[in-house]
Amino acid sequence: MSEMERRTVVHLAGPAYSPExxxxxxxxxxxxxxxxxxxxxxxxxxxxxxxxxxxxxxxDSGHEQQYHSVVESAAFAxxxxxxxxxxxxxxxxxxxxxxxxxGAFLAAVAFAVGKPVVLYKRDHRTKLxxxxxxxxxxxxxxxxxxxxxxxxxxxxxxxxxxxGESGYVTGGIPPFVKLNADLGGEVWESLQxxxxxxxxxxxxxxxxxxxxxxxxxxxxxxxx
Numbered sequence: 001m002s003e004m005e006r007r008t009v010v011h012l013a014g015p016a017y018s019p020e021x022x023x024x025x026x027x028x029x030x031x032x033x034x035x036x037x038x039x040x041x042x043x044x045x046x047x048x049x050x051x052x053x054x055x056x057x058x059x060d061s062g063h064e065q066q067y068h069s070v071v072e073s074a075a076f077a078x079x080x081x082x083x084x085x086x087x088x089x090x091x092x093x094x095x096x097x098x099x100x101x102x103g104a105f106l107a108a109v110a111f112a113v114g115k116p117v118v119l120y121k122r123d124h125r126t127k128l129x130x131x132x133x134x135x136x137x138x139x140x141x142x143x144x145x146x147x148x149x150x151x152x153x154x155x156x157x158x159x160x161x162x163x164g165e166s167g168y169v170t171g172g173i174p175p176f177v178k179l180n181a182d183l184g185g186e187v188w189e190s191l192q193x194x195x196x197x198x199x200x201x202x203x204x205x206x207x208x209x210x211x212x213x214x215x216x217x218x219x220x221x222x223x224x
């Protein structure tokens with residue numbers, strides 16, 4: 001696909017721990033996808049999409065435990081890669097008693113590397129007398145979340161346009177962030193090969209591939 005044909009990629013972050021939360025994230029993804037965006041959803045497209053169905057005769061819990069630290073590194077690096085190199089915008093679903101901590105981190109990373117952040121919230125619970133924490137709401141352009149789902153696609157387009165108008169050019173990525181993004185790129189390619197139609201790569205073999213990539217990376221070695 002050429003650059004001209006490439007669809008705008010939205011990284012969707014937020015809570016997905018309960019069935020209701022997971023369904024909410026899928027619904028937001030579907031809304032954006034029907035509006036023409038490509039959506040990266042961690043639970044569906046990330047490491048979790050492999051782990052969720054990996055327990056079985058070929059890959060038992062003992063094997064998963066053996067690679068726990070590797071999988072953690074791969075999962076973290078993959079999210080950094082998505083934010084630094086693939087996504088054009090991050091949408092953070094803030095619904096919940098408090099905003100999801102992992103989503104808040106991802107939104108901050110997106111902000112730091114110059115990607116626009118769109119906040120989405122229909123939950124009226126807050127901690128600060130009716131206002132959200134400014135350290136999170138300030139990641140968006142106007143300190144306020146989108147409240148109506150139908151407005152979300154338009155706000156994503158608007159945020160990307162405003163980011164372009166600002167003249168900000170992404171670059172100057174800190175070395176450790178770059179190392180993780182580089183590892184995340186390898187993890188992403190490995191996931192695509194594993195999920196490809198007709199792939200003969202088994203789950204155990206896939207774990208072995210991830211382990212080899214992580215253990216050979218400087219990002220992983222610096223943490224050891």
